Amino acid sequence: MTEEITDIWVYLATSPLLWLTMTLAVFVFSTWLNRRLGGSPALHPVLLSMGLLIVILLVTGTDYDTYFEGAQFVHFMLGPATVALAIPLYDHRHQIRAWLGPLLVAGVVGATVAALSAITVGALLGGGHVSLMSLAPKSVTTPIAMGVAEQLGGLPSLTAALVLLTGSLGCLMAPGLIRLLRIRDDAVKGFAMGLTAHGLGTAQAFSISATAGAFAGLGLSLAGLITAFLLPLLIAWIPLG
Amino acid sequence: MNLIHGMLGILACQLVGETLARAAGLPIPGPVLGMLLLFAFLLWHGDPPPALRRVSETLLNYLALLFVPAGVGIMVHFQLIARDWLAISVALVVSTAVTLIATMLALRGMLALRRRRND
Known part of the structure; x- marks a missing residue:
C-alpha cells in the first residue's frame, strides 16, 4: 500500500498536472485566508501563495524547474493579460487624451525616481554591481524588467523576484501614502500604483475602482516604455564605482 | 461571437507585437507592443466586440494569480x-x-x- 502511494507520488511529482493544480489550489486558499484575516495587503494573496508554494516545494524536495513545468501554463497568461489592458485604456481614452501632458510628465518623473532611488540607496549600503543592475528596473512589469536587467548586466531571474517584492510593497504602502498625501482622485491613485507596483498595483487598483484600474494600466505601460528606452541611457551617464 | 474569437484577437495582437519587437530589435516586450496595437485598433474601430471585452475582463480579474x-x-x-x-x-x-x-x-x-x- 505504502509502496503504491510512493509510486503514484513519484509519477505525479514530475507531471505538470500536479503543480498546475497546486498553484491554483494554493492561490484559492490564500485568497480565502486573506479575506478571513481582514484583507490586509501585508498578507497579499500573491505573497501568501509564494510563501506556501516555496515551503511545499522545499518540503517535498521539488526543484523550481519541475514546478515551473506545470506552473508555466499560468505564467503564459501574463502576456495575453498585458494585451487585454488595452480595453480599460480604451474605455478611458477621453480622459487620457485630455490629460496627456500631465500623465507623460508624471510618468517620466516616476520612472526616473524609481530607478535612481533604488540604485542610489543600494549603492550607499554597499550593494554589488549585479544586485544594483538587477534592482534598477524593479518597478517595471516582469517581462520588460527582465529584458532591461539583462541589457544592464543584472540577473533577469533575480529581477523577476525583486519586481514581485516591489509589487507587494507597493500594495502594502499605497493605502497609507494615499491617506497621508490626501489623494482623492482615483485616477491619480491608480496611475501611481501601476507605475510603482506594475501588475500587482494594477490588480489592487481595480479593487478601488475601474477608473483607478485603467489609469494603473496606463501607469504600468508608461513606466515600461519609459524605462526600456531611458534607463540604459541614464545608467551610461551616472558614474558607478 | 464567442470566447474563442476574443482569445484569438488577443493572442493575434500579442503575436504581431512579438514579431514586430524582434524584427525591429526594439527593447520593448511583445505583449506591451501588442497592447499598444490593440489600443490603436480600438481607437480606429470603435467599441470592442463583446467577446473581446469578456475575455479581457476575465484575464484582468485573475491578474494577481498570474504572478x-x-x-x-x-x-x-x-x-x-x-x-x-x-x-x-x-x-x-x-x-x-x-x-x-x-x-x-x-x-x-x-x-x-x-x-x-x-x-
Missing part, C-alpha cells in the same frame, strides 16, 4: 539575496515609497497647474 509562478522563482536566489540582503531590502522599501509619493505629487501638481492656467 505567482514567477514569484516562486525567488527560491532560486536565496544565496545572492542573503549576501546583499540589507542593500536590496532597504533600497526596495525606500524606492517604492519615494516612487509612489513622487508620482502622485507630480500628477496632482501638473493637473493643478493646468487647471489654474485654464481658469
Whole structure:
C-alpha cells in the first residue's frame, strides 16, 4: 500500500498536472485566508501563495524547474493579460487624451525616481554591481524588467523576484501614502500604483475602482516604455564605482 | 461571437507585437507592443466586440494569480539575496515609497497647474 502511494507520488511529482493544480489550489486558499484575516495587503494573496508554494516545494524536495513545468501554463497568461489592458485604456481614452501632458510628465518623473532611488540607496549600503543592475528596473512589469536587467548586466531571474517584492510593497504602502498625501482622485491613485507596483498595483487598483484600474494600466505601460528606452541611457551617464 | 474569437484577437495582437519587437530589435516586450496595437485598433474601430471585452475582463480579474509562478522563482536566489540582503531590502522599501509619493505629487501638481492656467 505504502509502496503504491510512493509510486503514484513519484509519477505525479514530475507531471505538470500536479503543480498546475497546486498553484491554483494554493492561490484559492490564500485568497480565502486573506479575506478571513481582514484583507490586509501585508498578507497579499500573491505573497501568501509564494510563501506556501516555496515551503511545499522545499518540503517535498521539488526543484523550481519541475514546478515551473506545470506552473508555466499560468505564467503564459501574463502576456495575453498585458494585451487585454488595452480595453480599460480604451474605455478611458477621453480622459487620457485630455490629460496627456500631465500623465507623460508624471510618468517620466516616476520612472526616473524609481530607478535612481533604488540604485542610489543600494549603492550607499554597499550593494554589488549585479544586485544594483538587477534592482534598477524593479518597478517595471516582469517581462520588460527582465529584458532591461539583462541589457544592464543584472540577473533577469533575480529581477523577476525583486519586481514581485516591489509589487507587494507597493500594495502594502499605497493605502497609507494615499491617506497621508490626501489623494482623492482615483485616477491619480491608480496611475501611481501601476507605475510603482506594475501588475500587482494594477490588480489592487481595480479593487478601488475601474477608473483607478485603467489609469494603473496606463501607469504600468508608461513606466515600461519609459524605462526600456531611458534607463540604459541614464545608467551610461551616472558614474558607478 | 464567442470566447474563442476574443482569445484569438488577443493572442493575434500579442503575436504581431512579438514579431514586430524582434524584427525591429526594439527593447520593448511583445505583449506591451501588442497592447499598444490593440489600443490603436480600438481607437480606429470603435467599441470592442463583446467577446473581446469578456475575455479581457476575465484575464484582468485573475491578474494577481498570474504572478505567482514567477514569484516562486525567488527560491532560486536565496544565496545572492542573503549576501546583499540589507542593500536590496532597504533600497526596495525606500524606492517604492519615494516612487509612489513622487508620482502622485507630480500628477496632482501638473493637473493643478493646468487647471489654474485654464481658469
